[in-house]
Amino acid sequence: xxxxxxxxxxxxxxxxxxxxxxxxxxxxxxxxxxxxxxxxxxxxxxxxxxxxxxxxxxxxxxxxxxxxxxxxxxxxxxxxxxxxxxxxxxxxxxxxxxxxxxxxxxx
Numbered sequence: 001x002x003x004x005x006x007x008x009x010x011x012x013x014x015x016x017x018x019x020x021x022x023x024x025x026x027x028x029x030x031x032x033x034x035x036x037x038x039x040x041x042x043x044x045x046x047x048x049x050x051x052x053x054x055x056x057x058x059x060x061x062x063x064x065x066x067x068x069x070x071x072x073x074x075x076x077x078x079x080x081x082x083x084x085x086x087x088x089x090x091x092x093x094x095x096x097x098x099x100x101x102x103x104x105x106x107x
Contacts, residue, residue, distance in 0.1 A: 005087070010079055017076030021069045028065010032058050 005011075035058045 006090075007083055007086070010083060014076045014079035014083070017072050017079070021072035021076065024068035024072060025065050028061050028068065031061040032065070035061065 035054050038054065
């Protein structure tokens with residue numbers, strides 16, 4: 001027996017969180033690539049400082065993009081998991097028991 005689907009809004013929120021996860025990863029990698037290919041037009045001693053800032057920005061954008069990806073995707077997956085558990089619990093409760101005494105007397 002197929003249990004009816006409930007909690008549609010939570011399903012939508014889980015999907016949006018997973019979509020935001022991929023978007024955060026895309027923005028993180030895109031900004032890292034943009035910082036990597038950005039031309040350095042500083043002159044003199046400032047070029048070493050600019051290079052250090054670009055390197056830090058490259059590493060931090062990759063790290064933050066990956067971190068946000070993991071957080072958003074994990075939360076969306078947890079919501080999906082909880083909804084699946086609830087759906088399976090309702091489906092199991094709808095199945096009539098074959099024994100009136102339950103499982104405790106079998107063992």
